[in-house]
Amino acid sequence: MTSAPPPELSPSPPAGARPEVLVECTEVVKTYQTAASLLGRRSMRAVDGVSFTVTAGSVMGLVGETGSGKSTTGRLVLGLERPTSGRVVFAGQDLASMSGGDLRRLRRQMQPVAQDPYSALNGRMRVSEILAEPFIVHRTVPKAQIRRQTEELVDLVGLPADSLDRYPHEFSGGQRQRIVIARAIALQPRLIVCDEPLSALDVSVQSQIINLLRRLQAEFSLTYLFISHDLGIVRLLCDTVAVMYLGQLMELASRDALFDAPAHPYTRALLASVPVSDPLERRSRARRPLGGEAERDPTTSQGCPFQARCPLAEEECRQRRPEWRQVEPGHFVACHLAGPGHPAA
Amino acid sequence: MSQGVTDDQVPAGQDPVLAVEDLSVCFEAGRQLKALSQVSVTVGRAEIVGVVGESGCGKSLTALSVMGLLPHNATVTGGRVVLEGVDLGSLNGRQRRDLRGRRMSMVFQEPMVALNPLMRAGRQVTEVLSVHSLLSRPARKERTLALFREVGLADPEARYRQYPHQLSGGMRQRVMIAMALAAEPSLLIADEPTTALDPTVQSQILQIFLDIRDRLGTSVLLVTHDMGVIAEVADRVTVMYAGRVVESAPVSEIFHRPAHPYTAGLLASIPARNADRGRAEDLPTIPGRVPALGEITAGCPFAPRCERAQTRCLQEEPGLLAAGPAHLAACWYPLEQDRLPAPARSET
Numbered sequence: 001m002t003s004a005p006p007p008e009l010s011p012s013p014p015a016g017a018r019p020e021v022l023v024e025c026t027e028v029v030k031t032y033q034t035a036a037s038l039l040g041r042r043s044m045r046a047v048d049g050v051s052f053t054v055t056a057g058s059v060m061g062l063v064g065e066t067g068s069g070k071s072t073t074g075r076l077v078l079g080l081e082r083p084t085s086g087r088v089v090f091a092g093q094d095l096a097s098m099s100g101g102d103l104r105r106l107r108r109q110m111q112p113v114a115q116d117p118y119s120a121l122n123g124r125m126r127v128s129e130i131l132a133e134p135f136i137v138h139r140t141v142p143k144a145q146i147r148r149q150t151e152e153l154v155d156l157v158g159l160p161a162d163s164l165d166r167y168p169h170e171f172s173g174g175q176r177q178r179i180v181i182a183r184a185i186a187l188q189p190r191l192i193v194c195d196e197p198l199s200a201l202d203v204s205v206q207s208q209i210i211n212l213l214r215r216l217q218a219e220f221s222l223t224y225l226f227i228s229h230d231l232g233i234v235r236l237l238c239d240t241v242a243v244m245y246l247g248q249l250m251e252l253a254s255r256d257a258l259f260d261a262p263a264h265p266y267t268r269a270l271l272a273s274v275p276v277s278d279p280l281e282r283r284s285r286a287r288r289p290l291g292g293e294a295e296r297d298p299t300t301s302q303g304c305p306f307q308a309r310c311p312l313a314e315e316e317c318r319q320r321r322p323e324w325r326q327v328e329p330g331h332f333v334a335c336h337l338a339g340p341g342h343p344a345a
Numbered sequence: 346m347s348q349g350v351t352d353d354q355v356p357a358g359q360d361p362v363l364a365v366e367d368l369s370v371c372f373e374a375g376r377q378l379k380a381l382s383q384v385s386v387t388v389g390r391a392e393i394v395g396v397v398g399e400s401g402c403g404k405s406l407t408a409l410s411v412m413g414l415l416p417h418n419a420t421v422t423g424g425r426v427v428l429e430g431v432d433l434g435s436l437n438g439r440q441r442r443d444l445r446g447r448r449m450s451m452v453f454q455e456p457m458v459a460l461n462p463l464m465r466a467g468r469q470v471t472e473v474l475s476v477h478s479l480l481s482r483p484a485r486k487e488r489t490l491a492l493f494r495e496v497g498l499a500d501p502e503a504r505y506r507q508y509p510h511q512l513s514g515g516m517r518q519r520v521m522i523a524m525a526l527a528a529e530p531s532l533l534i535a536d537e538p539t540t541a542l543d544p545t546v547q548s549q550i551l552q553i554f555l556d557i558r559d560r561l562g563t564s565v566l567l568v569t570h571d572m573g574v575i576a577e578v579a580d581r582v583t584v585m586y587a588g589r590v591v592e593s594a595p596v597s598e599i600f601h602r603p604a605h606p607y608t609a610g611l612l613a614s615i616p617a618r619n620a621d622r623g624r625a626e627d628l629p630t631i632p633g634r635v636p637a638l639g640e641i642t643a644g645c646p647f648a649p650r651c652e653r654a655q656t657r658c659l660q661e662e663p664g665l666l667a668a669g670p671a672h673l674a675a676c677w678y679p680l681e682q683d684r685l686p687a688p689a690r691s692e693t
Contacts, residue, residue, distance in 0.1 A: 065543035065544065065546075173400075174634055202400055203614045203615075204610060204611065204631035206614065207619075207628040207630045208630045210628055211627045214624065230616070231544070232615070232616030232617050235616065270545065273544040273547065273548040275551075275571065275574055276573065276576045277572075277576060277617035277618050278601075279576045279579075279596045279600055280600075291549070292499075293514075293515050293516075293546055
């Protein structure tokens with residue numbers, strides 16, 4: 001494949017002057033083998049040459065539709081999957097070079113919060129046991145102090161103190177997600193990878209959890225990688241936003257730049273598909289939803305993955321994969337047509 | 346036009362296509378649990394009525410009651426469902442089955458579950474036509490291909506021969522809508538039809554509902570948890586909470602002059618409405634959570650979560666009261682109580 005050059009973000013920022021880079025992905029590729037057929041094995045690039053950095057203490061949104069590779073990227077960052085090629089560096093250490101105890105110690109600093117709080121908790125364990133487990137596994141706290149730690153955790157996430165002696169099924173979806181979050185912050189991690197943490201929740205409960213995530217982030221200077229298909233929520237939580245499509249990064253920018261001046265046609269289509277928040281806006285919006293769906297074309301790997309649906313696609317888009325380039329400071333786009341003087345601008 | 350006078354005597358949309366009147370449904374689970382309490386919803390001709398609420402509010406159960414597809418442990422304990430003047434409760438099973446599919450049909454959230462995985466997409470639709478129409482076999486195929494085009498399926502001939510697993514989520518949902526439209530029903534019931542879909546596909550599917558309303562005059566009862574979906578397509582809105590209708594009004598009234606504090610809370614939770622808010626500032630929330638069946642106590646079911654609640658709210662359940670033109674709200678202390686009285690013109 002034609003690999004995009006790495007972004008011009010500093011690979012090793014000196015401590016002090018510049019904000020610390022907590023996560024750095026460089027040219028990360030993750031390939032899965034799909035069913036073998038008469039024609040031989042096929043492989044599918046779930047993540048295809050992705051490069052980005054996450055600054056410590058910031059919230060980065062990772063947005064995309066089904067099959068965009070956003071969840072796989074989250075698992076790669078957590079070290080739950082090994083990249084086929086490319087590097088994932090966390091706090092200056094290459095995850096692939098580590099194993100055993102070192103990896104476990106590093107993992108302590110990164111925690112997942114998954115979508116479904118129903119399957120993320122062991123139904124046979126009391127909340128006190130669920131929350132004590134990280135301390136026991138990582139032996140960070142003497143046994144005698146565990147109970148007090150769990151009491152603090154429950155309080156931090158806004159659950160009543162008597163929650164500790166109850167079982168997950170006694171809680172609502174929102175409360176369960178609070179338990180999952182409490183477990184995630186137990187070991188005082190630096191990074192939390194949230195994968196669609198709100199989509200199983202009722203609307204009125206979503207804002208409660210958003211408020212909780214924001215409060216914890218400010219209080220503990222947490223870094224979030226926030227994976228979601230919901231641009232409305234991403235806008236509320238994130239400092240920077242990366243947009244993925246069929247395994248590749250399409251655009252990465254600060255939140256304001258991405259929402260106010262999106263450079264990639266796919267980002268624009270995605271923004272246009274967010275439902276209006278007022279029926280009066282119906283008329284004013286372009287009534288031309290993007291056609292088609294995100295589908296991999298197994299016959300070709302060249303060109304831009306979005307070209308089949310792109311209203312602006314030209315011959316070059318079918319021939320050559322766009323490089324990942326910076327159009328404004330901190331604003332990266334993979335599109336031949338983006339940038340000053342181009343039709344996508 | 347000479348016919349104009351007579352036309353005017355029949356106000357447009359006077360007879361609703363669907364009228365759910367004071368419908369109550371109970372679940373039998375050791376004890377009787379009331380799941381729907383006197384729910385009333387009407388859908389006019391070529392109108393999209395959104396039923397919105399959170400989990401357990403009874404919105405899906407309302408849709409299933411209309412279809413006559415209630416789960417076995419649920420029974421209708423009061424009220425009635427009238428479809429184009431016919432009381433569905435007065436029909437026997439056979440008559441009811443005949444109506445289902447022909448005069449009303451349903452689109453579900455998860456097309457992979459609702460479609461027959463062993464049957465090609467085309468056959469799923471021609472089968473509906475063989476039950477509900479007198480068309481010949483070649484005519485059924487023609488009609489199916491036309492329906493596929495109607496719902497925006499690209500390359501209908503190819504889709505006709507494919508199995509559900511060979512189709513994307515959006516295509517499956519289109520096949521299901523084609524199936525639902527096959528017998529040209531007056532009423533389409535759609536239960537969270539876009540919830541499982543990607544955002545760009547969601548807006549395509551919502552566009553189909555607008556198209557069939559405008560081109561075919563189909564009425565739609567659209568069940569959703571998403572105020573954004575309501576804002577995109579609904580003409581009128583019914584807000585449900587704890588098995589009750591708490592507010593009902595034209596869509597612009599709901600969004601601009603909500604009378605029930607719960608509706609206002611749902612609106613405040615729309616992310617886009619908070620985009621300009623400072624990051625340090627908390628988002629507005631509705632405290633607490635949706636009550637489970639059997640947790641509902643006396644008084645207004647929303648009172649425990651309502652910051653406007655007063656003693657009366659905890660003791661006495663409010664019925665639906667006029668809150669404006671064609672606007673009803675079940676609240677003792679509705680928002681904007683003291684605004685100017687509504688114009689005298691009444692709409693039903």
